[in-house]
Amino acid sequence: xxxxxxxxxxxxxxxxxxxxxxxxxxxxxxxxxxxxxxxxxxxxxxxxxxxxxxxxxxxxxxxxxxxxxxxxxxxxxxxxxxxxxxxxxxxxxxxxxxxxxxxxxxxxxxxxxxxxxxxxxxxxxxxxxxxxxxxxxxxxxxxxxxxxxxxxxxxxxxxxxxxxxxxxxxxxxxxxxxxxxxxxxxxxxxxxxxxxxxxxxxxxxxxxxxxxxxxxxxxxxxxxxxxxxxxxxxxx
Amino acid sequence: xxxxxxxxxxxxxxxxxxxxxxxxxxxxxxxxxxxxxxxxxxxxxxxxxxxxxxxxxxxxxxxxxxxxxxxxxxxxxxxxxxxxxxxxxxxxxxxxxxxxxxxxxxxxxxxxxxxxxxxxxxxxxxxxxxxxxxxxxxxxxxxxxxxxxxxxxxxxxxxxxxxxxxxxxxxxxxxxxxxxxxxxxxxxxxxxxxxxxxxxxxxxxxxxxxxxxxxxxxxxxxxxxxxxxxxxxxxx
Numbered sequence: 021x022x023x024x025x026x027x028x029x030x031x032x033x034x035x036x037x038x039x040x041x042x043x044x045x046x047x048x049x050x051x052x053x054x055x056x057x058x059x060x061x062x063x064x065x066x067x068x069x070x071x072x073x074x075x076x077x078x079x080x081x082x083x084x085x086x087x088x089x090x091x092x093x094x095x096x097x098x099x100x101x102x103x104x105x106x107x108x109x110x111x112x113x114x115x116x117x118x119x120x121x122x123x124x125x126x127x128x129x130x131x132x133x134x135x136x137x138x139x140x141x142x143x144x145x146x147x148x149x150x151x152x153x154x155x156x157x158x159x160x161x162x163x164x165x166x167x168x169x170x171x172x173x174x175x176x177x178x179x180x181x182x183x184x185x186x187x188x189x190x191x192x193x194x195x196x197x198x199x200x201x202x203x204x205x206x207x208x209x210x211x212x213x214x215x216x217x218x219x220x221x222x223x224x225x226x227x228x229x230x231x232x233x234x235x236x237x238x239x240x241x242x243x244x245x246x247x248x249x250x251x252x253x254x255x256x
Numbered sequence: 257x258x259x260x261x262x263x264x265x266x267x268x269x270x271x272x273x274x275x276x277x278x279x280x281x282x283x284x285x286x287x288x289x290x291x292x293x294x295x296x297x298x299x300x301x302x303x304x305x306x307x308x309x310x311x312x313x314x315x316x317x318x319x320x321x322x323x324x325x326x327x328x329x330x331x332x333x334x335x336x337x338x339x340x341x342x343x344x345x346x347x348x349x350x351x352x353x354x355x356x357x358x359x360x361x362x363x364x365x366x367x368x369x370x371x372x373x374x375x376x377x378x379x380x381x382x383x384x385x386x387x388x389x390x391x392x393x394x395x396x397x398x399x400x401x402x403x404x405x406x407x408x409x410x411x412x413x414x415x416x417x418x419x420x421x422x423x424x425x426x427x428x429x430x431x432x433x434x435x436x437x438x439x440x441x442x443x444x445x446x447x448x449x450x451x452x453x454x455x456x457x458x459x460x461x462x463x464x465x466x467x468x469x470x471x472x473x474x475x476x477x478x479x480x481x482x483x484x485x486x487x488x489x490x491x492x
Contacts, residue, residue: 063325063326064326064329067314067318067326067330068318070314071310071314074307074311075307075308075310075311078303078304078306078307078308079385082300082304088300089299089300090299090300090303093303094303149315153391154311154390154391154394158390
């Protein structure tokens with residue numbers, strides 16, 4: 021088991037990485053203790069941190085995207101709090117270097133495991149919430165992912181191509197696109213579906229090919245979006 | 257569309273029901289406006305309120321069940337924030353009487369629809385969060401469901417019977433139960449499985465019968481839990 025870093029070193033690290041100085045350092049130690057290292061491990065804090073993170077990100081997105089509907093907000097949040105995103109942030113902050121792991125986990129490289137890193141990041145946010153309240157935890161969320169949240173695309177672009185195409189046409193009172201299955205090829209276990217997408221008002225037509233009809237429709241719609249007049253491509 | 261109640265009436269109601277007086281009453285109006293009534297409806301607030309509710313309940317359970325692991329905390333939370341629970345609380349508070357619905361929803365009894373009531377309750381919590389911050393929203397959660405949270409069973413009882421039986425025996429260093437399929441009867445489309453559960457250290461045995469083997473095992477374990485010595489039934 022890796023011994024704890026010296027107290028002042030850990031204090032510097034949390035201040036630099038999360039903008040937070042723990043009033044109760046024991047909470048920080050618990051958040052950095054993997055289940056494999058025994059006793060006071062971080063799984064309950066992870067439960068709390070997951071909730072704090074979801075709520076903070078919900079609020080930040082709510083404010084940053086005043087015109088996004090709840091579906092778009094949910095999709096934006098899902099990208100921000102995914103295990104992959106959290107593991108990446110956790111690695112950037114060097115959480116792995118401060119983790120306490122049991123011998124077995126240590127040997128198998130547990131301090132680099134994505135899920136372990138993501139869980140510890142959530143646990144640290146839970147610990148900050150317990151330490152200093154919700155606003156402090158939300159400030160830490162801004163500290164560690166504020167720039168990623170600002171860099172998110174407009175909520176609209178996260179909709180799937182078929183939905184986007186339909187909404188663009190509807191907004192202008194135009195007829196909706198027609199999707200037609202034009203061919204199915206390949207063996208039974210590896211069929212390829214070809215679907216055409218037609219937008220009559222613009223006399224446009226594209227074809228998408230994929231292993232499922234649904235996916236082929238989405239591809240055809242994506243291609244068609246690219247062919248729309250520039251002013252329609254850019255506006256919602 | 258139902259007209260808004262008089263401002264002071266609404267003010268009294270939110271204070272009585274949520275322990276909150278809105279600094280910005282427009283937020284309360286938006287939270288009570290169903291999508292069918294147009295314009296500034298409550299779906300974005302519902303997104304935010306759902307997050308606030310989850311985080312508040314997570315914290316309340318974290319504090320109330322210091323020995324529950326994260327799995328038990330998740331299960332307890334799921335029962336508290338289920339659509340059914342929220343709709344029930346919403347109905348008790350009379351949220352339906354303050355809802356603004358479109359004519360169509362009104363005619364089909366939308367103000368009694370469980371999902372509409374649950375959504376509006378979440379939206380009101382989101383509105384309180386925006387109005388006065390997280391701690392005010394969490395105080396409202398305590399106001400509307402504090403007693404239900406206190407009345408929750410010990411985290412342990414939410415585990416399934418097989419898990420509970422196994423943990424009780426393990427905690428005392430006793431041999432684990434044995435499950436044996438003793439009979440399968442009935443036609444192919446409606447089979448009945450009989451499974452016995454044996455706990456050798458107590459010379460106890462029970463049989464569960466159900467439409468699946470898994471379910472029969474759980475029933476047998478549930479029966480066996482009832483036969484354990486009283487001191488084992490009560491403690492974790």
